[in-house]
Amino acid sequence: MPSRERSHSLGSIAERFGGELIGDRNISITQVAPLELAQPCHLSFLSQPKYRSQLEQTKAGAVIVGRESRNLTSLPRIVCDDPYVYFAKVSAFLNPAKTPPPGIHPSATIAASAQVPASATIGAHACIGENVMLGERVVIGPGCCLGDGVKIGEASVLHPRVVVCHDCVIGDRVIFQSGVVIGADGFGLAMDEGRWLKIPQIGRVTIGNDVEIGANTTVDRGAMGDTVIEDGVKLDNLIQIGHNVRIGAHTAIAGCVGIAGSTKIGRYCRIGGAAMISGHLQIADNVTISGATGVGKTITKPGIYTSAYPCEPHHKWLRNVVHLHHLHELAKKIHELEKQSKKPKRKTK
Amino acid sequence: MPSRERSHSLGSIAERFGGELIGDRNISITQVAPLELAQPCHLSFLSQPKYRSQLEQTKAGAVIVGRESRNLTSLPRIVCDDPYVYFAKVSAFLNPAKTPPPGIHPSATIAASAQVPASATIGAHACIGENVMLGERVVIGPGCCLGDGVKIGEASVLHPRVVVCHDCVIGDRVIFQSGVVIGADGFGLAMDEGRWLKIPQIGRVTIGNDVEIGANTTVDRGAMGDTVIEDGVKLDNLIQIGHNVRIGAHTAIAGCVGIAGSTKIGRYCRIGGAAMISGHLQIADNVTISGATGVGKTITKPGIYTSAYPCEPHHKWLRNVVHLHHLHELAKKIHELEKQSKKPKRKTK
């Protein structure tokens, strides 16, 4: 963790973010830290009472705790409803995103018709196409490439080496990590006399406000109509979003997930890492998909959904898994045994 | 969808691509669109009779239908054998790929020994190594990097930020989407006294004609001998192809698939998203692998192959999955019960 010089009193933090302050309000805080790594200049937090043993041993100068944990420590503390959210706010306050100074690096190549406000930052070797429109305070990292006609809203940040293909539309305060590719052609093919014909992908990608997309994630442009990522969606690394997918607002998707073409994901869904969702499905709002789960059917009700063969020592797996190939026969045998076990009874009556 | 100005009469389309035209041949078509989004200037298509309710409600000016759907609508229509293929051809006609003007961007760096024909396009900040040979009308996007000795056939298009490592050979009319990496070292290691030795990866990648590879997909170079992608293969995004894999002609592979080293995939296979294929296997021609399926054994016969625990509500999964660890015991119990149920019967005879 890089050291940061400015310090704040615990009291000033509580004034800014609320909560009940118990103990020394003058204690000086320079950074947030987890309980097990925290030093006296750090503010830490207890997200769940089950970690109370860490709380007992922490060297933190102060902690953020929930109401139920109010009396689990004698450290200076802020008591609040949701310690994790409180911590997130304090951390954002102590660690504001560094924005590079505005200006265009001389090695960048920018089409004459592109609109680049004076408040924007364009990094080295970036490449900005014709008729691109950038909002105020946009940051385009080194090596990024924006195709013709791309629009990016204000205060959005593209880290190094992001590609946004032609005509895609990106909202405000969006963050793309390095290696993201937005608007590559979707996988549209028709088999004609032994050869695949490529179907032109004439839609776009439109991305709402406050979206964050992780490193090397890809979002394909629509075949016809657009691929749509709504406001507040958060995508982790190495995710593949197929053409004409729609992801509802405030849905969060962990790494290595694939979503096949034309599937519609609801709002406030949470999708675990490496989940795989087939094409042309509808997933309702507030659905949670467990990690490594394959979804092959539409889900109409909120709730948690899971698939996955559980992990076990290999020799046990070998012994069990062979029966999966014969489940149908096993079930038939059970049915047969049940019939037999009932017949004699009736006879004996 | 960006508007395109040129329009064509339905009659001229039918003359160009065949099929039986029913209704007003003078209707003016500017673009293709799906049934639910189509407007009167659009030509749409009915790929399967089950979508006929969309056909009833469409605002399309005309539609492409199969022979079995000939009379499902009164709209002007073209009747043909395969509406999806017909649509693909019309869309390609209405939406020709935009090719940038030939020429070398002044910011590109090109080795003196590279052969770049005047008809080629080299984008900004591209980097072309020694002895690279490019075919006529090749397009190298901004930020691409071609290692020494790379050969690329005519009319191939590399979108921004593609890497092709040294000595790899790429065919004609190939398309690489952004972020593709061809010819990185394969994963070749030998454990020697507690340390991994790196095995030099001295093969190449050779890629046939008419291949398309999706965004951020990786194809590793051979350890010894080459990794081979045959003509007409289509790879979606975020796929990993290990060293010395061979993929037969016209096979299509959806996103997030992994194929481990030395596996040979046949021709005309179709591999669903997130399927994982182990190393050193043979997959026959015309095999279909379902999405999210793990293939651990050679497949010698055409057909559809599937694995995957099906998705269910989490509480049901929890209740069911525990028994997977005891399938072996369950099967033994059934066997025991069967033995018992047979013994008394014989006795009673």
Add this chain to the structure above:
Amino acid sequence: MPSRERSHSLGSIAERFGGELIGDRNISITQVAPLELAQPCHLSFLSQPKYRSQLEQTKAGAVIVGRESRNLTSLPRIVCDDPYVYFAKVSAFLNPAKTPPPGIHPSATIAASAQVPASATIGAHACIGENVMLGERVVIGPGCCLGDGVKIGEASVLHPRVVVCHDCVIGDRVIFQSGVVIGADGFGLAMDEGRWLKIPQIGRVTIGNDVEIGANTTVDRGAMGDTVIEDGVKLDNLIQIGHNVRIGAHTAIAGCVGIAGSTKIGRYCRIGGAAMISGHLQIADNVTISGATGVGKTITKPGIYTSAYPCEPHHKWLRNVVHLHHLHELAKKIHELEKQSKKPKRKTK
């Protein structure tokens, strides 16, 4: 395989790397090759006796064999303990990594405060941030981007288009293939009144010596504290390593694996392709995880661990898989049948 001119006598190879030489020590070797592709100028190897039929048919000039295969061939041969390791050493000797000449390409952009030794190579369009420190003989490929404060140890090689984000620390003799992203923000979010708050990711990535990372793999920076990749770790392509993960020394991980945040992997583990490991777990040293296996629980003992529904023809899968949804009921029926089968027996006694 590109031809390489220099040749070595089999005798000189045996002198350099040891082993028992049987047959003509003057035979001239120019390259290594697999048994089935080898020519008379090639040295091949038999890694396992089961490939002996290939040994019988090979055109190789000489072979490396294990002691148990000493007499399986009459070819000139080197007998040793581990033919694969011996082959790896010979191949590394015959195929030394090409290092480009030192120097800074004029199109690279390098911050004034960066330390770049004269022995380092900086490729075209590379971008080196403030206070970056590069070791002797480091190679930074074309289009790479190093954020402010990055440190890279001596003789490390970054292939084209790698990104290392600010403040990350990379060891000696490290290899990053193209498209690698080190130190992008981890996936840290807190839900607050219907919106996700971003939690600043203030840790770093630290990577030990002799680590190799494959194409388009991503390693996220720590939320607080660091993500740590220890010495000798080998990562294949398209792997996602979440924030605050630690990977123990000499662990090897195949392609398409995902490891979620804060999980600690031991030393000398081997993780198969497409395995998915949940967050906040501990995996002991010397654990092998099979390909496509989902790990949802901590593993405390060395050994091989597997999950995965096995692949089968689709119609059989359909017939079997339906019963997975009713395993609980099936198990209950068996239990019931067992109770019944025991009751009557007692009665009949």
